[in-house]
Amino acid sequence: MRCKPSNNKLMVKYKKGLWSPDEDQKLTSYVMNYGHGCWSSVPINAGLQRNGKSCRLRWINYLRPGLKRGAFSYDEEEIIFTLHGLLGNKWSQISQYLPGRTDNEIKNHWHSHLKKRLAKSEHLQDHPKVDNTSSNLSSGMDHSVPPVSQTNSNLPKILFADWISLDEFQPDFGKSSDEPAAAALSHTCTAYQSNTNEHEWQRNEGSTIESIETRNCLENGISIEDMFHTQMTIDQIFGFDHGDFRIDDFMYI
DNA sequence: AAATACTACAACCGCAAGCGG
DNA sequence: GCCGCTTGCGGTTGTAGTATT
Numbered sequence: 001m002r003c004k005p006s007n008n009k010l011m012v013k014y015k016k017g018l019w020s021p022d023e024d025q026k027l028t029s030y031v032m033n034y035g036h037g038c039w040s041s042v043p044i045n046a047g048l049q050r051n052g053k054s055c056r057l058r059w060i061n062y063l064r065p066g067l068k069r070g071a072f073s074y075d076e077e078e079i080i081f082t083l084h085g086l087l088g089n090k091w092s093q094i095s096q097y098l099p100g101r102t103d104n105e106i107k108n109h110w111h112s113h114l115k116k117r118l119a120k121s122e123h124l125q126d127h128p129k130v131d132n133t134s135s136n137l138s139s140g141m142d143h144s145v146p147p148v149s150q151t152n153s154n155l156p157k158i159l160f161a162d163w164i165s166l167d168e169f170q171p172d173f174g175k176s177s178d179e180p181a182a183a184a185l186s187h188t189c190t191a192y193q194s195n196t197n198e199h200e201w202q203r204n205e206g207s208t209i210e211s212i213e214t215r216n217c218l219e220n221g222i223s224i225e226d227m228f229h230t231q232m233t234i235d236q237i238f239g240f241d242h243g244d245f246r247i248d249d250f251m252y253i
Numbered sequence: 254a255a256a257t258a259c260t261a262c263a264a265c266c267g268c269a270a271g272c273g274g
Numbered sequence: 275g276c277c278g279c280t281t282g283c284g285g286t287t288g289t290a291g292t293a294t295t
Binding site for chain 1: 260261262263264265266
């Protein structure tokens with residue numbers, strides 16, 4: 001996986017701070033045309049005065065196709081709460097279950113929003129109000145701490161094309177510690193058509209068509225076409241056998 | 254209108270793991 | 275086995291925008 005060490009020992013003064021639109025354009029153009037390959041060589045070849053690490057981060061967190069922008073949905077927050085309870089601060093693993101969201105984005109959202117809501121929730125549990133008005137918290141007006149165990153039917157759907165647009169998506173379902181999370185979500189997530197990302201997917205070559213989820217679908221007799229036009233469970237996509245599992249078993253709040 | 258405080262998010266830093274020479 | 279390098283991850287800091295005083 002590692003590329004050849006570069007001999008770039010020149011004391012290059014790397015630029016820091018926010019990226020300009022011009023830098024974004026250069027990086028995007030380069031990666032789309034040539035792929036990133038070895039990140040340390042990207043800034044050199046792309047004509048950027050950044051280090052490879054910075055380029056990689058910018059691409060993954062901001063420029064990569066398929067990223068969602070904008071506010072987190074209620075369902076997404078629900079997943080984050082659930083997975084954080086299961087996995088802790090394993091943001092990269094959590095991000096695998098939120099297509100289009102980056103670990104950095106989830107981490108930031110956790111620290112700026114969800115952590116406070118969790119604290120608020122715990123406070124309410126420690127100091128429950130006696131009047132009935134407090135029950136309004138879960139009635140929809142206040143979304144502080146999503147009632148994750150409330151219902152499975154309200155849980156999110158996952159865009160198949162979103163999954164495969166993540167160029168390095170490799171869920172570690174084989175690891176025992178992750179299986180509860182995978183199982184939990186496999187019960188609740190379905191893949192469905194995404195015309196917006198279909199073309200994105202079709203542009204990708206090689207690595208994505210060989211991805212584990214694509215292979216599993218093909219081996220199960222599901223055509224590429226069907227992957228976009230058929231609702232499937234995560235089980236079908238990943239060939240995951242979770243046994244008898246209930247998401248509620250793993251709720252922590 | 255200006256100053257200050259707060260919030261959200263982008264980016265950096267340090268560390269650990271993996272890999273090839 | 276050691277060393278140097280790259281990559282990935284999580285914690286932390288910096289910055290810009292917004293709200294409040």
